[in-house]
Amino acid sequence: MAALDIHGLRKAFGGNVIIPDVTLALEPGLITSLVGPNGAGKTTLFNLITGFLRPDAGSVHYKGSDLVGLSPQRVTRLGIARSFQDLRLFNEMTVFENVLVAQESSFRLWTRAAACRHTDAVLERVGLADKRDTRAMDLSYAERKFLNLARIMALDIDLFLLDEPASGLDGPSRTTFHTLLQSLKDEGHTVLLIEHNLDIVREVSDRIAFLNKGEVMAFDTPERIFANERLTDLYFGTAGRPAEAASC
Ligand SMILES: Nc1ncnc2c1ncn2[C@@H]1O[C@H](COP(=O)(O)OP(=O)(O)OP(=O)(O)O)[C@@H](O)[C@H]1O
Numbered sequence: 001m002a003a004l005d006i007h008g009l010r011k012a013f014g015g016n017v018i019i020p021d022v023t024l025a026l027e028p029g030l031i032t033s034l035v036g037p038n039g040a041g042k043t044t045l046f047n048l049i050t051g052f053l054r055p056d057a058g059s060v061h062y063k064g065s066d067l068v069g070l071s072p073q074r075v076t077r078l079g080i081a082r083s084f085q086d087l088r089l090f091n092e093m094t095v096f097e098n099v100l101v102a103q104e105s106s107f108r109l110w111t112r113a114a115a116c117r118h119t120d121a122v123l124e125r126v127g128l129a130d131k132r133d134t135r136a137m138d139l140s141y142a143e144r145k146f147l148n149l150a151r152i153m154a155l156d157i158d159l160f161l162l163d164e165p166a167s168g169l170d171g172p173s174r175t176t177f178h179t180l181l182q183s184l185k186d187e188g189h190t191v192l193l194i195e196h197n198l199d200i201v202r203e204v205s206d207r208i209a210f211l212n213k214g215e216v217m218a219f220d221t222p223e224r225i226f227a228n229e230r231l232t233d234l235y236f237g238t239a240g241r242p243a244e245a246a247s248c
Pocket residue numbers: 013018036037038039040041042043044045
């Protein structure tokens with residue numbers, strides 16, 4: 001059974017059809033990257049899956065339930081968490097408080113002591129234990145990205161939808177990010193990742209779904225996707241242009 005089964009999903013804004021008809025099944029326990037040119041509809045697809053937008057047609061099945069029509073909170077309670085491109089941190093709160101608050105809003109009922117222990121364990125895992133009492137606003141960019149990830153990991157859920165979690169990370173931070181993703185996978189979690197950095201995509205993905213103009217053009221292994229010149233042309237915007245223009 002697929003970890004997430006999207007069928008015939010459609011979304012238009014006014015007369016502008018952004019997602020004409022997406023069908024996609026995520027294999028459980030794998031990291032799938034959703035790649036495509038700017039404006040392809042990647043974040044819109046996340047919004048449709050997680051209840052931030054309602055599709056005009058189609059279904060999104062997760063563990064036997066259709067998520068369409070559910071609120072974002074209800075979707076999270078069922079076991080799906082997502083991150084946003086804009087880091088929605090509480091700047092005045094400490095690192096510890098940011099994670100604790102996220103965790104307390106989850107579906108699990110924690111005792112205070114258990115919640116605190118869990119928060120510390122997650123901070124250790126993302127490498128922020130020594131920043132526990134630092135305000136979010138005083139963190140570096142990379143640390144803020146990892147705090148954002150920690151807030152989702154603390155929810156203890158099955159399916160992670162991550163919207164550009166590694167954008168702007170330097171080499172060592174990228175390695176940490178890769179290790180974290182791998183550890184989620186080792187624990188049996190399923191990840192759907194939006195990422196523009198194709199080196200990262202190549203490193204971490206088991207599968208790639210290539211989205212263009214709201215349509216899944218290909219769904220395959222990284223090796224096959226990267227070997228497909230038509231897709232790389234589409235990604236870099238060179239498809240349909242004269243060869244000399246494309247090489248400029
Ligand atoms: N609420 C909305 N109302 C109208 N148009 C929207 C809305 N949300 C998204 N769009 C449009 O849908 C298209 C797809 O946007 P989306 O953010 O999903 O693309 P994306 O693939 O995530 O792009 P990027 O890689 O640049 O983040 C864009 O043309 C965007 O302007």
